[in-house]
Amino acid sequence: MSLDRERVLSDVAEQLTRKPSSSMDEIARSAGISRATLHRQFAGRDSLVRALEELGLRRLTSAVEEARPEEGDPVEALRRVIAEAEPLAGFLAFLITENQLFEPGEVNAGWKRVDARVDALFRRGQECGVFRLDLTSAWLTEATYALITASAWAVQAGRVAARDSGPMATELLINGACRRSRP
Amino acid sequence: MSLDRERVLSDVAEQLTRKPSSSMDEIARSAGISRATLHRQFAGRDSLVRALEELGLRRLTSAVEEARPEEGDPVEALRRVIAEAEPLAGFLAFLITENQLFEPGEVNAGWKRVDARVDALFRRGQECGVFRLDLTSAWLTEATYALITASAWAVQAGRVAARDSGPMATELLINGACRRSRP
DNA sequence: CCCGAATGAGACACGCTCGTCTCACCCGGG
């Protein structure tokens, strides 16, 4: 069943987000299946991580999709993007550090596609005169990811309240990216 | 010689920053010594990581010290802090992810001390009416670290030019933290 | 009811890393 595979993958994602160094046994238990079955569905740890990367990419893509970054006020669009992407923060952070190890130089083209989408949002805002021009859209994209993950991380560490973290990241980024009204 | 130990530690830091999953052998080679000698100076990998944490803390502390965060205009002080801390970004990022695994709940008190120093800078700026009040100083501190590391990361990934990364992180953070002139 | 597919449990060997130990070597001081 592909449905089972999907559910297993979700559980694995959650487990590895919580403990990136989990062994295959821990991973299997967390999905409620045995190590043997896990191995039957995914050839090995590599295969599993690949599948997780694909899952993360799919989730982020649909999150950005749902945020409709090319519609309406760029600031509001950015708000939507952050709001949609925030729940994925922990999982994406895991993928980043994991891919760091894997990566021989080839990055899944899907990530570039999502990046391009966010990048375009910032460029649109710059052309509208809403966002600053001295900050590269590429950097703003990078900063967006960084602040989202930092937000999740700060919550986990108990440094900021869970309900404030999202809005704070949003506010800092928007305020930082917008041009001053008076030059 | 404690001098040797210091030099070895620096080399190890550089190696692990580049490749966090290095084996003890690779680590030793990178320091120009044999695995046996490495084991003679540091009981094991744990001991080594502890020493590295202490080194990172020392470096960050002296960086913040040199930035004199409690002197002069908060904005300028923040600029100095970022400028001083930026070269440490990669190394600190490694320590964060590594401590993530180690940490049973006890964090070296030294980190809290540095955090408190940066936190105080933001609070001072808020009391001066320069920084926004709706963003917690704790969050701004967290965001500072996040943007610094993101900056280093973006450079390594080739997404932004090395000479621009520092100023961009600074600008985004300062612009984001400052109150709008016109409410 | 029966049969086949899927699953769980466990055994097993392999590879990797680590920590320790031994031994030969070099090098500087007495």
Added chain:
DNA sequence: CCCGGGTGAGACGAGCGTGTCTCATTCGGG
């Protein structure tokens, strides 16, 4: 000159995670 400390090289066993295999069990459909 000799001698002791420090070093590099390598061997060795232990531990752990992994991948594969087997076997008994269970579950669902014919």
